Amino acid sequence: MSAESAGGPHRYVVVGVGAVGGGVAALLHEAGLDVTAVARGEHLARLRAEGLRLSVGHEERVVRLRTVGSVGEVDWHDETVVLLAVKSQQTAAVLADLAAHAPPETPVVCLQNGVSNERAALRHFAHVHAVTVMMPASHLAPGRVVVHSLGAPGLLDVGSYPAGVDAVDEALSADLRAAGFESLPRPDAMAWKHRKLLMNLGNGVDAACQDGAAAERLVALVREEGERVLRAAGVAVVSREDDLARRGELLRPLVRRDEAGSSTWQSLARRTGDVEVDHLNGEVVLLGRLHGVPTPANELVQRTVNRLARDASDVRAMDAADLLTVLGEQV
Numbered sequence: 253m254s255a256e257s258a259g260g261p262h263r264y265v266v267v268g269v270g271a272v273g274g275g276v277a278a279l280l281h282e283a284g285l286d287v288t289a290v291a292r293g294e295h296l297a298r299l300r301a302e303g304l305r306l307s308v309g310h311e312e313r314v315v316r317l318r319t320v321g322s323v324g325e326v327d328w329h330d331e332t333v334v335l336l337a338v339k340s341q342q343t344a345a346v347l348a349d350l351a352a353h354a355p356p357e358t359p360v361v362c363l364q365n366g367v368s369n370e371r372a373a374l375r376h377f378a379h380v381h382a383v384t385v386m387m388p389a390s391h392l393a394p395g396r397v398v399v400h401s402l403g404a405p406g407l408l409d410v411g412s413y414p415a416g417v418d419a420v421d422e423a424l425s426a427d428l429r430a431a432g433f434e435s436l437p438r439p440d441a442m443a444w445k446h447r448k449l450l451m452n453l454g455n456g457v458d459a460a461c462q463d464g465a466a467a468e469r470l471v472a473l474v475r476e477e478g479e480r481v482l483r484a485a486g487v488a489v490v491s492r493e494d495d496l497a498r499r500g501e502l503l504r505p506l507v508r509r510d511e512a513g514s515s516t517w518q519s520l521a522r523r524t525g526d527v528e529v530d531h532l533n534g535e536v537v538l539l540g541r542l543h544g545v546p547t548p549a550n551e552l553v554q555r556t557v558n559r560l561a562r563d564a565s566d567v568r569a570m571d572a573a574d575l576l577t578v579l580g581e582q583v
């Protein structure tokens with residue numbers, strides 16, 4: 253626990269140590285926090301054999317994390333906090349596993365995009381927390397994580413789900429600050445996550461389509477639908493201005509477009525076979541259906557990106573102009 257921390261000491265179990273989870277686990281570990289990483293496959297083998305090759309900004313080093321191959325191998329304690337950092341389509345399987353092994357009072361923190369993970373976690377665990385993840389990072393090869401920021405490695409504001417701030421939020425936020433992140437406890441974390449959701453509606457287009465004016469138009473369409481749907485659903489969303497003010501110049505990402513795109517681009521680039529789009533554009537589609545708002549652009553992006561993932565297609569192989577034509581739109 254950091255000296256600043258309140259409500260601890262905490263032991264962090266990070267489930268999913270890819271771009272975000274790997275970066276957070278490594279930096280918390282380097283700050284002296286007790287961290288266990290849960291990984292799988294070739295990534296797990298590399299972490300055990302060679303450690304995590306971590307780049308942050310221009311610096312690179314190897315970080316030796318305590319690593320296990322499943323949550324069943326974790327030595328669970330009362331003070332354990334789970335940081336869930338898998339893609340949203342992987343959450344259900346992880347939660348089922350966690351429910352079988354972790355004590356039910358374990359706090360579960362969703363270090364993820366989208367807004368569906370917290371609700372899913374609450375079916376199994378009474379204490380769920382939400383983090384708005386502003387952290388451009390990539391994990392494109394086993395054993396390797398790159399944090400693309402020249403400023404703070406990430407901006408990770410924390411709050412209780414569905415609302416409020418408790419001692420776990422305060423302690424986690426302090427530990428994240430001790431690890432170099434920018435972080436504040438926030439009682440309205442989900443309003444921030446809904447603003448982030450609107451931004452992430454562009455992830456699928458970034459993964460599927462070449463850059464250019466047509467892609468920009470398609471992103472604008474999915475976001476306009478998203479704004480309309482959230483308004484119709486009466487969901488609280490922080491303003492674009494507040495979001496921009498919070499980001500300020502804190503991150504200064506160094507992402508090179510040829511090296512890593514959005515997290516959905518990375519899933520497609522790694523040919524993982526599945527993508528997060530059902531929990532990003534699919535969230536807008538779901539809310540649209542519940543509230544009688546048409547969402548053709550989000551439906552098309554959802555279907556298209558799922559198909560590309562299933563077919564293990566190349567990234568950015570499509571021309572967004574073709575998708576605009578399907579929608580009866582043009583640049």
Ligand SMILES: NC(=O)C1=CN([C@@H]2O[C@H](COP(=O)(O)OP(=O)(O)OC[C@H]3O[C@@H](n4cnc5c(N)ncnc54)[C@H](OP(=O)(O)O)[C@@H]3O)[C@@H](O)[C@H]2O)C=CC1
Nearest residue numbers: 268270271272291337338342364365385387388389391515
């Ligand atoms: N990357 C980024 O820049 C950002 C990502 N985010 C969000 O953060 C969340 C995590 O994304 P990201 O870090 O990119 O994802 P990654 O795919 O890079 O990392 C997820 C890791 O979890 C592993 N995993 C999945 N299921 C299990 C399991 N059951 N047991 C152990 N390990 C498992 C994956 O393994 P495998 O590869 O085998 O599937 C992978 O190594 C997402 O919600 C994303 O949208 C938010 C902001 C920025």
Ligand SMILES: CC(C)(CO)C(=O)C(=O)O
Nearest residue numbers: 365387388513514515516
């Ligand atoms: C880094 C960022 C903001 C945009 O690409 C992101 O959230 C993601 O990749 O999912």
